[in-house]
Amino acid sequence: MSLLEVERLSKRFGGVVAVDDCSLSIPKGSIIGLIGPNGSGKTTVFNLITGFIPRDAGDMRFKSRSIAGLGPDRIYGLGIGRTFQLARIFPRLTALENMLVPVRRAGMGGLLARAQWGHEKTRAMAMLEFMDIGSVASMLGGALSYGQRKLLELAAVMMAEPELVLLDEPAGGVNPALLERIADHIRRLNAGGVTFLVVEHNMGFVMNLCTELVVLAQGRVIAGGKPEDVRANPVVLDAYLGA
Amino acid sequence: MNAARRFAPRVALLLVAIVAILLPVLEPNPASINVAVFTMMYVGLASAWNIMGGYTGYISLGHAGFFGLGAYTLGLGVAHLGIGPGYGPFALVPLAGLLTGLFALPIGWIALRTRAATFVIVTIAVMFMLQLAAMNLIGLTGGTGGLSLPVPRWSGDFYNTPFYYAMLILASLTIAVSWWIRRSKFGLGLLAIRDDEDKAMAVGVPTRQFKLAAFVISAALVGMIGGVYAYYVTYVYPEFVIDPLTGISMVLMAFLGGLGTLTGPVLGALLVEPAQLSLAYNFGASRLYLVFYSGVFLVVILLLPRGIVPSVRDLTIGWWTRGGPGRAAGPSPGPSTPAPGNVVAP
Ligand SMILES: Nc1ncnc2c1ncn2[C@@H]1O[C@H](COP(=O)(O)OP(=O)(O)O)[C@@H](O)[C@H]1O
Numbered sequence: 001m002s003l004l005e006v007e008r009l010s011k012r013f014g015g016v017v018a019v020d021d022c023s024l025s026i027p028k029g030s031i032i033g034l035i036g037p038n039g040s041g042k043t044t045v046f047n048l049i050t051g052f053i054p055r056d057a058g059d060m061r062f063k064s065r066s067i068a069g070l071g072p073d074r075i076y077g078l079g080i081g082r083t084f085q086l087a088r089i090f091p092r093l094t095a096l097e098n099m100l101v102p103v104r105r106a107g108m109g110g111l112l113a114r115a116q117w118g119h120e121k122t123r124a125m126a127m128l129e130f131m132d133i134g135s136v137a138s139m140l141g142g143a144l145s146y147g148q149r150k151l152l153e154l155a156a157v158m159m160a161e162p163e164l165v166l167l168d169e170p171a172g173g174v175n176p177a178l179l180e181r182i183a184d185h186i187r188r189l190n191a192g193g194v195t196f197l198v199v200e201h202n203m204g205f206v207m208n209l210c211t212e213l214v215v216l217a218q219g220r221v222i223a224g225g226k227p228e229d230v231r232a233n234p235v236v237l238d239a240y241l242g243a
Numbered sequence: 244m245n246a247a248r249r250f251a252p253r254v255a256l257l258l259v260a261i262v263a264i265l266l267p268v269l270e271p272n273p274a275s276i277n278v279a280v281f282t283m284m285y286v287g288l289a290s291a292w293n294i295m296g297g298y299t300g301y302i303s304l305g306h307a308g309f310f311g312l313g314a315y316t317l318g319l320g321v322a323h324l325g326i327g328p329g330y331g332p333f334a335l336v337p338l339a340g341l342l343t344g345l346f347a348l349p350i351g352w353i354a355l356r357t358r359a360a361t362f363v364i365v366t367i368a369v370m371f372m373l374q375l376a377a378m379n380l381i382g383l384t385g386g387t388g389g390l391s392l393p394v395p396r397w398s399g400d401f402y403n404t405p406f407y408y409a410m411l412i413l414a415s416l417t418i419a420v421s422w423w424i425r426r427s428k429f430g431l432g433l434l435a436i437r438d439d440e441d442k443a444m445a446v447g448v449p450t451r452q453f454k455l456a457a458f459v460i461s462a463a464l465v466g467m468i469g470g471v472y473a474y475y476v477t478y479v480y481p482e483f484v485i486d487p488l489t490g491i492s493m494v495l496m497a498f499l500g501g502l503g504t505l506t507g508p509v510l511g512a513l514l515v516e517p518a519q520l521s522l523a524y525n526f527g528a529s530r531l532y533l534v535f536y537s538g539v540f541l542v543v544i545l546l547l548p549r550g551i552v553p554s555v556r557d558l559t560i561g562w563w564t565r566g567g568p569g570r571a572a573g574p575s576p577g578p579s580t581p582a583p584g585n586v587v588a589p
């Protein structure tokens with residue numbers, strides 16, 4: 001069954017067609033790679049799915065329910081998390097506070113009550129430990145290294161237990177050792193039932209992490225399938241070389 | 244050492260509370276109590292302003308408008324309900340807060356569609372619109388002639404004391420609300436909005452509702468304080484109760500003490516207001532204190548850009564931990580993060 005269904009999605013910015021009649025189907029439990037040359041519209045697809053920018057045409061359904069027109073906070077509340085291409089965390093909050101910001105479902109009662117704080121803090125610490133950054137819990141976000149921010153961002157997104165997580169270049173600007181750790185975290189979270197849609201330039205990373213790939217060029221889906229097939233596909237090679 | 248760190252703030256708080264409560268006994272001179280009334284008023288105002296401006300980072304320069312709304316609510320309420328002088332008018336203070344909060348709701352709904360500099364301008368515009376309305380709705384407000392309130396028949400020595408306690412109660416209420424917000428998930432959401440609003444949305448923070456709630460709470464508290472002020476001075480003139488300088492003073496005090504901290508605005512008010520009043524008394528009605536304000540602003544911006552409380556906290560934490568890593572060791576926020584701005588991608 002498809003967890004997320006994107007149907008004939010389009011978006012233009014002035015004269016630029018960023019996303020053009022794009023359809024995607026993300027099966028539950030998968031790790032799908034979304035690849036394509038620079039400027040092919042990958043980030044824009046993420047921004048459309050998560051409600052950051054309005055679509056021009058098309059529809060998006062999460063668990064068979066249309067999420068088109070909902071704001072980012074609602075979409076996160078429904079169970080779709082995301083990270084940003086350049087890791088974004090809250091610089092003036094501590095790492096632990098960063099973990100406590102995510103709101104699962106907006107209900108005023110839960111926000112004002114302090115009863116669950118203890119429980120939530122325990123979960124946040126456990127998640128930080130899981131990501132191997134438990135030692136920086138009391139440090140300000142702004143004082144963390146870029147790699148630590150990447151891990152913190154992913155850890156925080158997981159706090160509301162999203163079913164689908166969109167990762168925008170998780171390997172970007174990260175050293176090879178950390179890269180392997182990030183891939184490992186994603187695999188373990190996936191084994192725990194979380195579905196991933198991953199945008200990534202690093203082909204090695206994508207090839208050994210993803211079960212399936214979708215290739216975007218100039219906003220259009222030009223190919224898809226098993227990683228090894230996609231790699232051998234001449235249309236894909238053309239798109240990368242021609243870009 | 245750890246115990247000292249934990250209990251020192253509580254002991255300090257207790258001492259401050261005792262001094263604040265006993266002040267009219269310790270220093271019964273009416274002139275001193277008058278200074279204390281205004282100082283406590285600004286402790287409340289700066290703390291209330293900080294709930295919006297400090298926690299969310301949305302700088303309102305128009306909170307004087309809410310101060311005026313509260314003042315008018317009290318003045319009109321007393322007149323229309325025929326409440327005589329004495330303690331009766333104080334009963335209308337919660338109403339002043341309620342009505343000001345209700346008023347702030349649509350204002351915030353509109354103003355909070357904008358961000359950063361535009362928001363600042365909108366708040367100033369709203370304040371001047373309220374002032375214009377107060378001047379021109381003569382049937383309701385008495386126009387520029389103002390409204391007068393009944394004068395309590397308390398003795399000269401005692402006269403200021405009830406107002407001092409009213410201001411003390413409101414300041415305490417404001418600090419308590421601010422403390423509670425700072426420790427709640429709601430407050431954490433406000434701080435997240437201050438740091439990166441789009442990112443906050445991406446992790447489920449209902450930013451629109453949170454900002455509006457903070458705005459309304461902040462305005463309602465300011466409105467209540469405006470109500471007590473109106474009764475204290477027994478006159479409500481549009482230029483006095485909706486004075487842009489009142490709004491700027493709150494901001495200055497919060498900035499000086501430490502924006503977004505609980506104790507910063509309190510400290511800022513305790514330092515600035517008595518100094519400002521003594522200037523006003525010693526140099527007559529001249530607007531010399533404006534020079535003083537500008538001077539304080541410059542000092543804050545040049546020497547203590549984050550305010551007194553965060554700077555001192557960093558120093559003491561550095562001393563406690565002998566320079567070890569910790570919260571204090573972090574670089575000042577901002578430059579190390581890739582442009583938050585209002586652009587979504589990349
Ligand atoms: N907010 C925006 N305003 C205008 N043009 C944009 C905006 N976001 C993306 N674009 C354009 O849309 C196209 C796709 O960009 P993007 O989705 O960031 O590509 P990718 O993530 O695949 O590198 C590019 O041509 C880019 O310049």
Ligand SMILES: [Mg+2]
Pocket residue numbers: 042043044085589
């Ligand atoms: Mg991109």
